[in-house]
Amino acid sequence: MSGIIVEPVNASQPDLGAVLSNIDLDNLSDAGFKVLRDALYTHNVICLKGQSKLTPQAQAELTRRFDPEAMSYGHGKTIDAKRSILHPDLKTIPHQPEVQVIGNGFVAEYEGLKNITLRHPHHRTFHKTVIPDDQDLDHTRFYRWHIDAALYGKLHPPLVTSLLAVKVPGGRTQTLLYDDGSNDTLQVPLGTTAFVSGYTMFDRLSPEQKEFVLTSKIEYAPHPYVWISTAKSRPDGLGMVSEGKEVPLQSLPPIENSADIQILPMVWQNPVTGRFALQIHPSVVRKIHLRDGRVIDDLAEVREIVHSLQRPGIAPDLVYAHDWQEGDLVLFNNHGVLHSVVGAFAEDEVRLFRQCNLAASRPPIGPGSEVLVN
Template sequence: MVFALSSTATEAEQPRVLTVKEGYTPPKASSSNGRVVPIQHAAESKVNFGAEVYGIDLNHFTSADFELISDALHRHKLLVFKEQPEMLTPQQQYRLTACFDPDETTGGFAHGADPLLFQGNGVTIYGLPNRPAINAQPQVHILGRGELPPNHFDFPPGFKVKGIDHVDFHLPPHIPQEERDQGASRFYQWHWDGSLYDIPPPRVGCLLAVRTPKGPDVTVHWGDGTGRTKKIAPGATAMVAGSRALELLDPELRNTVMHSRIEYAPHAFQWMSTAHSAQLGHILETEGLEKPLDKLSPWTKDKICIYPMVWTNPVTGEKSLQVHGQGAFKLYLKDTPDGKEKIVSDLKEVRAFMHRIMSPVLSPENIYAHPHKEQDVILWYNRALWHSITEFPESYGPRVMHQCNIAASDHPSG
């Protein structure tokens, strides 16, 4: 069964009180047995991030393990933990993620309090149909599509997670269903994780593969008239590096983004919920379909997020173009630190600029599509990578992932 969001439960009426983070210090150890092996990408690939980690049991990681993990993550931006002896528990997934931000004290989910999703037969579930929370650790949510395994935490038998569908979000024409059944796919939404309003975006994301779809590779179609495609594993998470996106801009445009900022819409995901995405999943189409600002949940100007376009890795000093094209509401453009600022508020112009700076990196040779393996865990540096979900045929079976995102203690400052 698929449980729909209760018609009487709204975010304001039924907030989920998140557990405050208890101080957690991993057990001390003098050294780590972890081994970091960079991912070997295909010869034609321009991807230069990602590493596999062996020898660390994330259910029992030590302080020395975490020191190795933290340094490796900032340098490689994506870590894939292999050979985990058991499924990572939600509690340990939360603890691992929380260790990256010791100054964060609330332990809150990066998108705020969850609404009531389902209540019945002694079971209460919070979240959204495509993102239910695990009661044992409510900052850990289930993503994917399909029926959960039997006796999966507090979820009732037959509980299904609602999957993404580009037909519900992308501008037509959509991929015909018969082609989708044969493995035609789309990038759903290129983004970094964050609410884009009030709450600071996470420093890291953590994803556990519980169930993965089984079937041949799918073919992702760009849908932008170029005819570009890319073969990837079903259910893969596509990723690109913000540093590569910055590198590909011409010098004049690169100079502009280095000194410019983006203002994101209040309650950006509500605002865009009635609009259409471009078929590549990086910007919205300008059709006047965004939800009016006075129809959104209550908001105040002081909680609107205005972020620099370029963020800096605190360990390596590397610069990354970190922008969310679909949530962009207004631009503040400058060519020099002390130059005159040009404010762009026309949404068509905003999106034309976002397309100009985002589209160069969204080419097959720059994209790494991570093929999830059951029981593997991935960590990514959310302030240096963009990612997108990809679609796969329903006949391939369920995709069940546990994701942990925690609101950071700070907003990006460049």
């Protein structure tokens, strides 16, 4: 027996969040790793406390253990594209390029990086409407609900993402506003990462909606994070406002091969539990391919359909807002949850995290695939 203890965070939503204790990552046997993997795919977001000493190399090796054939960072080198909305938010560790540094504030030196200024993504740079400046430190929004994935080229969506909290400012909470006419709000810890379950999102669909998502596919935009760089998001962070402001296709970087445009199932299957997750990156959807061969290519309609499917799944009672403490190592099932950056920091509130995910060695498991559940 491994002796690892797995405790769900919320008994009423056991598929979203668990804390693991009595675990030694430096000496993790195959049996111990199986417990870890089963916990990940059962609870989909797991936290290992007290991992401050974990090196970037060890973090990359642990992340790769979920997919031993995965080699490169999940976004490849596309993260360096200056027009990408992801470019300002990430710094690559020189000696461990699979691992990125994210956070907020000035850091003089860390893991070979010197005199870096980290920028915590703020909704005012991405949303069509914003919270007034005088309310900014007390209120916040979901910045962007997403899957960690390049969604272009030969880079499959990573199976697992790991996040290590190195430095965490604390001491206050914020009121999260949906600002979508629902009056929904959520009290959250400063700088939380918010998670929702794609499995719950699927389970709450009507029978007709389930039939639709099980038989349809999403076509993502080419160079998706450049494509949306001139557009703006909905206030709930769940997709973009349709104003025709996307970068025209002819102004994107060259599309070298039409096969680089990714068309993925709307529903991805869990390899351990067999459950179905509604797993769509709402910001960069472009078309919907239907079972009968028809394609919905009106962008506004595509976005409205996707939003109507996903919005019930981000209701306040379904959100797990992790309360970060220094040394927390969180791993999440990137094929089964959506997550969002949250929070507005003052300039002197320094936050330092390490992130690692690896482009998967296989595409997501869609409905109808032959899956060996283990």
